[in-house]
Amino acid sequence: MTARPTPHGRGPRDGDTVRIRRATARDARRLTRIVRSSGAYRGHWAAMVEGYTVGPGYIEAHEVYAAVGVDGRVLGFYALVLSPPELDLMFVADEAQGRGIGRLLAGHLAARAREAGLTAVRIVSHPPSVGFYLGIGARRTGTVPAAPPAVPWDRPELELPVA
Numbered sequence: 001m002t003a004r005p006t007p008h009g010r011g012p013r014d015g016d017t018v019r020i021r022r023a024t025a026r027d028a029r030r031l032t033r034i035v036r037s038s039g040a041y042r043g044h045w046a047a048m049v050e051g052y053t054v055g056p057g058y059i060e061a062h063e064v065y066a067a068v069g070v071d072g073r074v075l076g077f078y079a080l081v082l083s084p085p086e087l088d089l090m091f092v093a094d095e096a097q098g099r100g101i102g103r104l105l106a107g108h109l110a111a112r113a114r115e116a117g118l119t120a121v122r123i124v125s126h127p128p129s130v131g132f133y134l135g136i137g138a139r140r141t142g143t144v145p146a147a148p149p150a151v152p153w154d155r156p157e158l159e160l161p162v163a
Contacts, residue, residue, distance in 0.1 A: 018101060020108045023064040023077055025056030030074045031066070031091075039094045040128055048126070048151060054079075054089070062088065065108060067101050076101045078109050085113065086122040087160070106136040110162040119163040130156045137161065 023031065031054040035041075041049045054077075058064070063080040076092035087109065092101045113121050124144050125133050134140070138158040146153050 023066040113162040123158040125156045
């Protein structure tokens with residue numbers, strides 16, 4: 001899938017063509033770096049991604065897709081678990097924020113889920129990201145209670161219809 005992401009509905013920027021491709025084991029270091037350096041996980045949220053690794057084995061075992069710029073650089077990614085259907089990870093590199101890459105990844109996620117015969121995908125959201133997921137059509141379904149020490153706060157649970 002190739003598309004031109006739009007910056008907050010203002011239309012495509014020249015040169016902003018982004019391609020979605022299946023991630024490979026060679027992408028593991030970059031995906032890990034995107035997760036660990038995410039500005040959305042600074043401050044008290046940092047514990048969630050501290051030491052987190054997106055390893056080659058994870059990439060090979062799951063449906064992981066990367067958004068790649070014209071220069072070949074990975075700008076973001078998502079990981080879809082098919083059974084039970086759940087969005088496990090979705091991150092956009094801080095330097096690529098605001099270019100529509102999250103929406104592009106979400107569109108690809110929905111298309112891939114439909115191809116797999118799914119009707120909806122569960123999302124357990126990072127609390128500051130819930131607005132993004134609501135904006136792409138997800139519906140709030142509940143709350144996942146905190147699981148200290150790894151996750152010391154409740155998280156919004158949503159469902160993204162894809163059928």
